[in-house]
Amino acid sequence: MRGLDFVAFDVETANSRRGSVCAIGVAVVRDGRIAGTHSWLCRPPEPLDHFEPHNIAIHGITPDHVAGEPSFRHRLGEALDVIGDQPVVAHNAAFDTAAVREGCDAEGLMWPTLRYGCTLVWSRRELKGLANHRLPTVAEALDVPLERHHEAAADAEVCAGILVKLAGQRGIRTVEDFATATGTRLGFVGTDTWQGCRTVSGGRGGGGGFREELTVPTVNTAADPDHPLCGGVVVVTGSLSVSRQRVWDLAAECGATPNKDVTKRSTHLVVGDGFTGDLSAGFTTGKVAKALRRREKGQRLEILTEEEFTALVTGQRKPSVPGVDPSASM
Incomplete structure (x- = not known):
């Protein structure tokens, strides 16, 4: 697939802090084919360098594995x-991009300049009917081999394979054209700014983002x-695989009132940006913080x-049990 050039990227972390990067993997794609992979272990930034058992159980990386490795600064x-x-x-x-930003902050580094896309966002738009859109589920649906889940370079290679398959289904030859065709825009990280890969709806608003009317x-x-x-x-925060208007419409059809901000009347907060339900990992937005305080x-x-x-909309999930923290079982 001539012209489909990009670099897939994945990180593993030592603990619940996103910046505690202990492994980085990339897969280089040229003309729609894997041209090479790179896998690096690294010492997490010193303020974030403790390892938690939960993370070790996921990826198998221990403090001993990284003790003699270069720092996050060096590996990044x-x-x-390689990315160029x-x-x-x-x-x-x-x-992954939040991990890079937080790791840079901990090391006193400026954020790198990156244009990026998200196969989680894109698979949600392109592959309907899946039980979920986690990496193993999407890989299986697209017949992309996944042999060493949570090894950074292996996961990067699977991510690359997912985009190659999705782009191939549409006959699209560049990452930029694929984003446009799926009604999304690429995210961006710069020296002191960032914006997510998300659905494009409405015109360009203030602060370089896209305001959805x-x-x-x-x-x-x-x-x-x-x-x-x-x-x-119902309140929404972050970018979703569908427009925010669509979420509002679905909520209203079910008898709920959509609202722009968290108030004393709010009963549900829907969180985008790839949120998986783990509030312990430092995931937050202004609305999430308000919700937690309330x-x-x-x-x-x-x-x-x-x-x-x-x-919930389709009736496949029951509401949480009164008195039980809904995030506890996610």
Whole structure:
């Protein structure tokens, strides 16, 4: 597939802090084919360098494995030399790019300049009907071999294979054209700014982002009163695989009232940007922070991933049990 050139990227972390990078992997794609892979272990930035058992159980990397390895600063430089000016692609790029930014902050480095796409965002748009859109599930659906999950270079190679398959299905030859065809835009990291890979809707707004002009839908007064969203107030934060207007419309159809911000009336907060439900990993936005403060004060407010919201809408997921933190089992 001549012209499909990019570098897939993946990181593994030592603990729940995203910047605690202990491994970096890349897969270089030229003309739609894997041209090479690179895998580096590194010592996480010193303020974030402790290893937690949960993370070790996932990827098998221990403090002894990285003790004699170069620092994150050094390994990131090697990865950036390989990337050059090519677009970067990751599966759940919101996590991997946040890891780079936080790691740079911990090391006192300027953020690198990257254009990036997200195969999690794109697979949600292109592959309907999957139970979830995690890397193993998407790889299996597209017949992309996955042999060493959570080895950074292996995961980067699988991510690369996913984009090659998705682009091939559309007959598209560049990452930029694929983003346009799927109604998304590439994310960007710069010296002091970043924006996510997300759905493009509406015109360009302030701060270099895209502002989606929302129309408040009419709440369905004939909705099933037993539906878990009926009578609720739904708020959205972050980028999703569908437009925010679509989420508002679905909520209203179920009898809920969409709202732009978290208030004392809010009952559900839908979180995008690849959020998987793990609030312990330092994942936060202004609205998430507000929601957590209100929950601490006793307000019942459920924080949902995009997939959990979809499952509630379709009746495939029951609401959380009263008094139980919905994030605890995610």
